[in-house]
Amino acid sequence: MSLHAAAATSWQAERRRAFLFGLAPSLVVLLAITLVPAVALLVASLTPLSLTDPVATFRFDDPLVNYRHLLEDTRFLGSVVTQLKLSVSSVALQVGVGLGIALLLHGPSRILAATRAAFLIPMVLPPIVVALIWKILYTPDISPLHRAAEALGLPFSSLIANPGTALWAISVADTWQWFPFTMLMVLAQLQMVPQGPVEAARLDGANRWQVFRFIVLPHLRPVLVVCALFRLIDSFKAFPLIYVLTNGGPGTVTEVTNYYGFVQAFNFSFWGYASAIAMVILAGVFALAALVSRLGWNPHHEHR
Structure with a gap:
């Protein structure tokens, strides 16, 4: 590989790394406000959760x-x-x-x-x-x-x-x-x-x-x-x-x-x-x- 090609590859790698680092905060916020509630909703749907029976919050004996x-x-x-x-x-x-x-x-x-x-x-x-x-x-x-x-x-x-x-x-x-x-x-x-x-x-x-x-x-x-x-x-x-x-x-x-x-x-x-x-x-x-x-x-x- 020529010196010029190696420099171009290195620059592309640095560009991708900088892009990912810049995008990371937004991705973290997006995951926090979308993925976390969705997972919580899915977990709750697998339990017989009721305000009249708070103990059932973490009961997964019959998830479906x-x-x-x-x-x-x-x-x-x-x-x-x-x-x-x-x-x-x-x-x-x-x-x-x-x-x-x-x-x-x-x-x-x-x-x-x-x-x-x-x-x-x-x-x-x-x-x-x-x-x-x-x-x-x-x-x-x-x-x-x-x-x-x-x-x-x-x-x-x-x-x-x-x-x-x-x-x-x-x-x-x-x-x-x-x-x-x-x-x-x-x-x-x-x-x-x-x-x-x-x-x-x-x-x-x-x-x-x-x-x-x-x-x-x-x-x-x-x-x-x-x-x-x-x-x-x-x-x-x-x-x-x-x-x-x-x-x-x-x-x-x-x-x-x-x-x-x-x-x-x-x-x-x-x-x-x-x-x-x-x-x-x-x-x-x-x-x-x-x-x-x-x-x-x-x-x-x-x-x-």
């Missing part, structure tokens, strides 16, 4: 008992179905509404820029504030929405008190808060759509739908997948809306999995069982994220 009970718990299985309904409906609405509004607001106009800024307001509001806003809108006695419907001769009952509409009402509230995320991401991607193919397609006689379908949409597809992935993960955190709007009701119609875990932990003090529910949610989020990512970035689809 909580998970076996989950398979037999019809209320838990029902909460999983409810969670899937809420996640699918809210993510589909957020991506669809965000895409549509982004296409409408795409342009250099100052009025459009001001409108885009106004649409971002729901996304920056605290979730509890959003829940209170929609609680007012869904409460017939004080809701301007119900007052307007009555004035038009179209009165209707409370959407969050009706078992047939309660879950969809939560989905609408969640969409109102988070469709600006998709809108913002799509607007950013629209700025990078090449205009050459668009102009060429128009000269060839393509209409607006054809331009969007065959030129614009393929460029937007990756960012739409990212938006769906992030919103799918966040859809498992719709706790404030459910807690304020319906408290899991009517009955258990809007009792999603994380809310059921909350009930088990704080209403019944079954912390071990609630930890098992949390671990199942965590595994489900990872599985859904992997599935959406694989479907979204399939190379065979990209080159069609």
Whole structure:
């Protein structure tokens, strides 16, 4: 090996070492705030931990008992179905509404820029504030929405008190808060759509739908997948809306999995069982994220 090559190798090694030393503090903090709680949650899920039986904290005589009970718990299985309904409906609405509004607001106009800024307001509001806003809108006695419907001769009952509409009402509230995320991401991607193919397609006689379908949409597809992935993960955190709007009701119609875990932990003090529910949610989020990512970035689809 020449002297020059040896010096280059030594410099690369020193660079990697310096990089690792610089990154180490951040990695330690990241592990402390993510890995340690996750391990504690996993350990708790393997015990019959309960506030009424503190001795059970370190009892591992039957570590899978909580998970076996989950398979037999019809209320838990029902909460999983409810969670899937809420996640699918809210993510589909957020991506669809965000895409549509982004296409409408795409342009250099100052009025459009001001409108885009106004649409971002729901996304920056605290979730509890959003829940209170929609609680007012869904409460017939004080809701301007119900007052307007009555004035038009179209009165209707409370959407969050009706078992047939309660879950969809939560989905609408969640969409109102988070469709600006998709809108913002799509607007950013629209700025990078090449205009050459668009102009060429128009000269060839393509209409607006054809331009969007065959030129614009393929460029937007990756960012739409990212938006769906992030919103799918966040859809498992719709706790404030459910807690304020319906408290899991009517009955258990809007009792999603994380809310059921909350009930088990704080209403019944079954912390071990609630930890098992949390671990199942965590595994489900990872599985859904992997599935959406694989479907979204399939190379065979990209080159069609």
